Amino acid sequence: SQSGETADTLAALAERFTDVNFVWLMGADNMLQFPKWRNWHRITETVPIAVYPRPGYTLKARLSPVATMLRECTLDTADAALLPMMAPPALVFLSGPETGQSATKIREAGDWR
Template identity: 35%
Template sequence: MTRSKRHSPAILPPVRTLPPSLTHQRIGLFGGSFNPPHSGHLHVAETALKRLRLDWIYWLPARGNPLKSKPAAFYERVHQVRELIGHNPQMFVSDFEHWANVRYTIDVLKQFTRHSPNAKFVWLMGADSLQNFHDWRAWEEIAQTIPICVVSRPEAGPRALRSPFARKYAGQRVRERQAARLPGLDAPAWVYLKAPYDRTSSTQLRRDAQKR
């Protein structure tokens, strides 16, 4: 099978797009461009999975990101995320943004929480994303919709913890040793998890690819 055929949306196996409507499970939602996905993304997901005691993580590749350059084809990135997470039974990739024709995180969250109102959702992000979280559409509404877990990333910690989000919601920050309480808390609530750094970045991977 050739690489181009392997990335064709027509032959990708079916993707689960939403959790069961009646679930009460603890679910992390991990959105991003994943352009390309890499070990740093997996590090964020695995850290949150363990420290928050999550049942599942839904990886949500974005159709596009207004704050970044145009990413690779959507289903190419879906396929790459699948390869990255391998056979981890607690993680899978959802093509929800493509299927539902939505683009912004707040719209994704509204549909997930409406579909599964009893699920204990948490939004996952690396500290590098928290630095410009205040530039996201309706960022305060996102913060007030579900709890947020931020995982440390190289050289991002100090700036992330001085970001408008961190300052505005300083009183709602959960202590790291109590991180497992975060799923199920009323938003706004957030935690910052320190973890050994993985210095891989999508930007550097793209630069390296261009040099080849």
């Protein structure tokens, strides 16, 4: 499970950089684990959240308890560009190619830059 430090870090960033519109990006696979994170509710109240599709997890993420809880503040995928301007809580499910490659592997390869 995730430590409470994520919520603390995001709150500190939002407080320090008031002119920056932060968005929390997570894969659909992590969305299913999100309720296990310490202080996950604080994260939803601090920054808007974008969820990237992942093979075998995208539909489950859309039907997850977190998605259900945030249903009234969920943007249509077509409106994803508006997410940074939304006050939290706000959620959007992004569209894109579903890759089985982990974010860690993508970062390590450096091909994303």
